[in-house]
Amino acid sequence: MNTSKVGYLTLNENPWSNLLRRQVIDVISESNKLTDRDIIFISFLPFYEFVRNRQNISNLSKELKRSNIKFVPIPLPFPIPIYSIKEGWKNNWKYDWIRMSLVIIYTVPILIIVKHIYTIGTYHCRSYPISVSTLITKYIWKDIELIFDPRSDFPEENITRGDWSRTSWSYQMWKTFEKELCIHSDYVIAISDTYVRHFKKIYPDVNVKIIPNNVNTDDFSPDQVDTLSFRKEHNICESTTIICYSGSMSENLWNNPDEYGCAIEKLLQLELELKFLFLIPAKSNTLLQSTLENYDISDGDYLIKNPDFDQVPTMLSYADLGIYILDNNSIRIGTKFVEYCSVGLPTVVNQNVKGAAEIIRKHDLGAEISIEFNSTGKYCPDRELSNIHSDRIHDLISNKSEIAQNCQDFAEENFDTSVVAGKYVEIY
Known part of the structure; x- marks a missing residue:
């Protein structure tokens, strides 16, 4: 049995939001009841969140501690929030090839340090960007286990959002990263058969496991409403x-x-x-x-x-x-x-x-x-x-x-x- 810790990683996502509370906090809290391995939740957050949402960070840390999960928030020097009269403060960060280079340069050394401090052997990575940084860390330490857990088809999603085109450097970069993640991840999580086919088309020998989106069926049950x-x-x-x-x-x-x-x-x-x-x-x-x-x-x-x-x-x-x-x-x-x-x-x-x-x-x-x-x-x-x-x-x-x-x-x-x-x- 692998006795090293599991590090669950998120990047630039507020873990107290409704979406992450359902998809991350609820899941790791339940997982922790079922495994002998310790889970460390590592969340890279924009620096200003440590001021603006310090109470949320504190409350989440206490909540996870009660579930025997250590919460490690790490400040990011980016993105810089932008204010407009129409939309207010907005965290507008596109993972193009320039910005992604900054993400890699900043996060990889931290992941190496975190590995040694907390003896993490398995990195469970939510989303593409933090998975790339972990993949680079895995190139250095071969014994790291990488679970690539995308919630969407990220390169294509950003085309739909208008962030880049299929001929852009950024899209080509992400398709290259995606293939490397399929080749070198110990597990790639697919939320449906459509994702399995997507990843197998990229790399036929990818090790895929289907784990769908989750919901608390006790909360989301047909209420006896009038x-x-x-x-x-x-x-x-x-x-x-x-x-x-x-x-x-x-x-x-x-x-x-x-x-x-x-x-x-x-x-x-x-x-x-x-x-x-x-x-x-x-x-x-x-x-x-x-x-x-x-x-x-x-x-x-x-x-x-x-x-x-x-x-x-x-x-x-x-x-x-x-x-x-x-x-x-x-x-x-x-x-x-x-x-x-x-x-x-x-x-x-x-x-x-x-x-x-x-x-x-x-x-x-x-x-x-x-x-x-x-x-x-x-x-x-x-x-x-x-x-x-x-x-x-x-x-x-x-x-x-x-x-x-x-x-x-x-x-x-x-x-x-x-x-x-x-x-x-x-x-x-």
Whole structure:
């Protein structure tokens, strides 16, 4: 048995955020209960976070200590926050070839020091950037075990975000790094079969283990809520199907409102009784409202709520279906799909959400539709959904209770935090 410690590494991500609390803190806390190896959580944070969020850092350190996990926050001299009147302070850091060189120069010596201080033998790296630094450290010390745990197809994701193009130096750099990580990592974590195929296409002999996104199924379970009162309060007929979107929403990025404006336009053409519920940050309300207005979607067709994170499961329980649409191809599953599934919401996805769409097809967890968004000309296609896709939506609504149970069972068996933590422990 390897008696050295496991170092879980993050870079430039706030571990007290809702996303990392679910995907990192909950998982390592559960993993620590199941393994004899000590876990050290090492988080590289921008220097100003040690002032702005010193209380969060202190609270997290105490919380993890109660779980017998040591928290080691390490200051980064970058990125420098930028202030604008429109967006306020923003941490805008693109991992292009210049900035990534700074990351490597700064973090590799620290990783070497950390290895000796805490006798770390296994580095579990969340995301591409910190994995590259750890890979370079592994070149120096061959006995280091590297677990490369990407949550997205990072090089392609940055093309979608507009950070670089396929012909840019930065993209070519990241594809080179990606191949090296596939070759030299002891394990590469794939969150779905679509990721397995992605990595095997890069390096056929890559050692891949499928560990999906996690969700606390006890928290994200169908609440016994007074659905009739909610519907009465918002003048929603009992026969109306409520379709819910939950998550962030930003212009010209993943989860942009145009994707949903177009999708809603197509779904409303099916002449079903539908109401769309959006659970989004308050700062996105105006953007969403103006976009839906551009698609001639009336106020009566949708409802916007801004719940705190702990209120999201209850709000999801008011809905009948979930929805997840992307205008660019992605191999991702998406945290929102995992949460929908746990709450028992059959999900409508389009063909671009490849990871979720594949799982939905295989396990009868919702319906896949096809919307071909245009990169030039009119963004939203004029044609209606095909008869096949229309029938899928009708069948989904007719059988939503049965499919809802499929979703809950699948989430408990595959996405629950304790299940995911156990899979990590197997490779520790």
